[in-house]
Amino acid sequence: MSTVITIDDLGPEKIIQINKPRTGLQAIVVVDNVAAGPSIGGIRLTPEITLDECARLARAMTLKNAAAGLPHGGGKAMIAGDPSMPEAEKSRLVRAFARSIADVSDYIPGPDMGTNESCMAWILDETSRAVGLPRVLGGIPLDEIGATGYGLVIAIETAEAHSGVEIEGARVAVQGFGAVGLHAARFLSGKGARIVAASDSAGSISHPDGLDFETLAAIKKKGQKLRDLEKDGVVTGSPESIVAADCDIFIPAARPDVITTDNARLIKARLVAEGANIPASLEAEQLLHDRGICVLPDFIANAGGVICASVEHHRGSESQAMTVIGEKITRNVAQVLEQATTKNLTPRAAAEQMARKRIEEAMRLRRFG
Numbered sequence: 001m002s003t004v005i006t007i008d009d010l011g012p013e014k015i016i017q018i019n020k021p022r023t024g025l026q027a028i029v030v031v032d033n034v035a036a037g038p039s040i041g042g043i044r045l046t047p048e049i050t051l052d053e054c055a056r057l058a059r060a061m062t063l064k065n066a067a068a069g070l071p072h073g074g075g076k077a078m079i080a081g082d083p084s085m086p087e088a089e090k091s092r093l094v095r096a097f098a099r100s101i102a103d104v105s106d107y108i109p110g111p112d113m114g115t116n117e118s119c120m121a122w123i124l125d126e127t128s129r130a131v132g133l134p135r136v137l138g139g140i141p142l143d144e145i146g147a148t149g150y151g152l153v154i155a156i157e158t159a160e161a162h163s164g165v166e167i168e169g170a171r172v173a174v175q176g177f178g179a180v181g182l183h184a185a186r187f188l189s190g191k192g193a194r195i196v197a198a199s200d201s202a203g204s205i206s207h208p209d210g211l212d213f214e215t216l217a218a219i220k221k222k223g224q225k226l227r228d229l230e231k232d233g234v235v236t237g238s239p240e241s242i243v244a245a246d247c248d249i250f251i252p253a254a255r256p257d258v259i260t261t262d263n264a265r266l267i268k269a270r271l272v273a274e275g276a277n278i279p280a281s282l283e284a285e286q287l288l289h290d291r292g293i294c295v296l297p298d299f300i301a302n303a304g305g306v307i308c309a310s311v312e313h314h315r316g317s318e319s320q321a322m323t324v325i326g327e328k329i330t331r332n333v334a335q336v337l338e339q340a341t342t343k344n345l346t347p348r349a350a351a352e353q354m355a356r357k358r359i360e361e362a363m364r365l366r367r368f369g
Contacts, residue, residue, distance in 0.1 A: 005052055005055045010032065010059070010062065010356070011032040011058075011059070011062065012030050012031060012055055012058060012059075013033060013034060013106075014104075014106070015028075015029075015030055015055070016029040016030075016101070016104065018097070018100045018101075020096065020100070023092070023093070024093065025079070025093060025096045025097055026049065026080040027078060027079045027080065027097050027100070028049055028054045028077065028078045029076075029077045029101055029104060029107060030051075030055045030057075030058035030075060031058070031073070031075045031104070031107050032055070032058035032061065032062045032073060032075060032076075033074055033359060034106045035362035035363040035366050036065065036066060036073055036358075036359065037070075037071040037072045038106045038107070039061065039065075039072060039073040039074050039075030039106055039107050039108065040061065040070075040072045040073075040074070040075065040108045040110060040131065040306055040309055041058060041061040041076040041107070041108075041109070041112075041306075042076065042109070042110045042111055042113075042115070042132075042305075043077040043078070043079060043094075043097070043109050043111070043119070044057070044076070044077065044112040044113045044114055045078075045079045045081050045083045045090070045094075045112075045113070046078060046080070046114055047081065048080070049079070049080045050078075053078070053278075054078045055076075056256070056278050057076040057256070057278065058074050058076035059074060060074070060298060061074030061075060061076055061277075062074030062359065063299040063351070063355040063356075063359075064298075064299035064300075064302075064303050064306055064355075065306060065310075066355040066356075066358040066359045066362075067299055067303065067332055067351060067354060067355040067358070068303045068306065068310075068328050068332065069328065070307065070310045071310070072108070072306075073106075075106075075107045077097075077101070079093065079094070079097050081114075083113070083114030083115075087118075090119070091122055094115070094119045094122050094123065095123075095125075097123075098122065098123040098125075098127050099127075101127065102126065102127045105129075108129050108130065108309075108313065109123050109127075109131070110130070110132045110142075110306070111142070113178070113255075117132060117133060117134045117139065117141045117143065117144065118134065120132045120134075120139070121133060121134055121137055131309035131313050132305075132309055132312070133312070139312055140308055140309075140311065140312040140316075140318045140321050142304075142308040142309060143305075145308075145318065145322075146179075146182075146183025146184075146186065146187065147304040147321065147325060148179070148183070148184075148275065148303075148304045148305035148308075149181070149183025149184035149185075149187055149275070149304070150304050150325060150326075151301070151302065151303055151305070151326075152180065152187075152273055152275050152301055152302055153167075153184055153187040153188055153191070154304070154325065154326050154329045154330055154333075155296050155301040155302075155329050155333045156249060156271065156273050156296070156301075157191075158329070158330050158333040158334055158337075159271065159273075159294060159333055162294055162341070163270055163271040164270060165249060165270050165271045165294075167188060167191045167193050167249075168191060168192035169193070169194070170188075170247075170248040170249050171194050171210075171246070171247040171249070172185065172188055172194065172195050172196065172247055172248070172249045172250075172251065173195075173196060173197035173198070173245035173250050173251065173269065174195065174197070174198045174199070174251045174275075175198075175199050175239075175242045175243070175252045175253060175254050176253035176254030176255070176275070176276060177198045177200050177220060177226060177253075178200070178253065180253040180275040180276070180302065181198070181251060181254070184253065184273075185198065185213055185216070186213055186217070189213040193249070194210035195210060195213055195216070196209075196211065196245065196246070196247055197242050197245035197247060198211060198216055198226055198242070199226065199239045199241075199242040199254070200220075200225055200226050201225075201239060202227055202239070203226065203238055204227075204239055204241050204245075205226050205229055205234050205235065205237075206237070206242070206245055207231065207233050207235070208246070209233070211231075211234075215229065215231075239254070240258070243258070243259065243267060244263075244266040244268065245268065246268050247268060247269050248270055248271065249269055249271045249273060250267060250269035250271070250272045250273075251274075251275045252272070252275060252279040252280070253275030253276050253279075254276055254279070255276060255279075256278040256279060257278065257279070257281065258276070258279050258280070259272075259279055259280035259281070259288075260280075260281055260283075260284050261281065261283045261284050261287060263284075264280075265287065267288065267293065270292075270293055271293070271294045271295075271296070272288060272294070272295045272296065273296045274295070274296060274297055274298040274301055274302060275298075275302050276298065277298050277299075277302070282348070285297075285346060289346045294337075294347070295347055295348070296333065296347060297336075297348040299355070300336055300347070303325075303328070303332075304329065307321065307325045307329075308321040308322075332351075335354065336351045336354065339354065
């Protein structure tokens with residue numbers, strides 16, 4: 001478990017490492033900044049956890065919540081474990097984690113990679129606080145309705161004039177056909193885009209004429225891998241090879257750090273919409289910007305999930321959540337791209353300036369530190 005971390009004037013405020021050998025629980029919680037309100041951030045269940053990655057993800061949540069104008073700061077949690085473990089074992093592990101953070105009142109957990117609405121129900125049962133809950137418990141199941149994927153498509157639509165890419169007829173490659181990538185593909189297909197490439201943990205598939213979304217979704221629903229698709233002309237490859245797909249829009253919606261200085265030159269897309277958190281290094285984003293590729297940064301483009309979570313936390317409805325997602329992401333993407341053009345900045349630099357200004361204003365108004 002890596003212990004390397006960067007500390008600055010924004011945070012992190014709190015770092016908690018949990019190690020309970022009797023239950024097999026190893027976990028990290030990072031509460032980055034709570035100037036605007038209690039932190040919201042997902043719980044990631046993954047075989048390998050590092051403090052560095054958890055802290056970077058928590059900072060991304062701080063920026064995301066500030067950019068969206070939510071009354072929340074940023075936090076993140078990681079639990080070491082196999083996300084495909086039996087449900088009874090997952091329940092035991094997640095409940096043990098929940099009991100360990102019961103007193104961390106400034107962190108509100110939500111679903112992330114490896115966790116879902118059921119996990120949030122278990123956490124609510126143990127702590128009385130969680131978002132992304134099942135409908136039966138009064139929640140808005142953000143993964144089920146595709147809140148993050150919906151927001152991502154709103155961001156792409158808002159960026160059409162800036163990027164020169166129109167959704168109708170656009171060729172799309174989706175890296176990571178999970179909760180975010182699958183729903184982004186669904187909404188984009190509904191607007192006339194063609195999914196020409198997709199990938200999951202086992203590999204990638206591509207077809208120049210496009211892949212039928214319903215067929216891909218059915219494969220994932222059965223628990224199969226995308227490479228199981230039987231269709232003439234489908235080309236298979238490694239999960240990483242999708243970066244070089246011949247497409248107009250590339251959506252990295254898998255793990256962090258998948259776009260690097262080594263593979264950024266392979267990207268053919270004119271628009272990169274970051275569905276995953278911290279999917280690209282700063283240097284890689286700069287290289288893409290220098291090539292004239294529009295990169296919509298993660299904490300602006302994929303904020304739909306946390307916006308939905310905030311609406312749920314404040315007792316709003318599902319329809320309200322989708323409306324607020326559309327309004328906030330449209331406004332923020334337009335503002336970021338305008339500032340990036342006016343000030344000759346990358347979209348990320350412009351977005352960070354906007355978010356940091358809001359955080360610092362909140363810190364000035366609160367007894368902070």
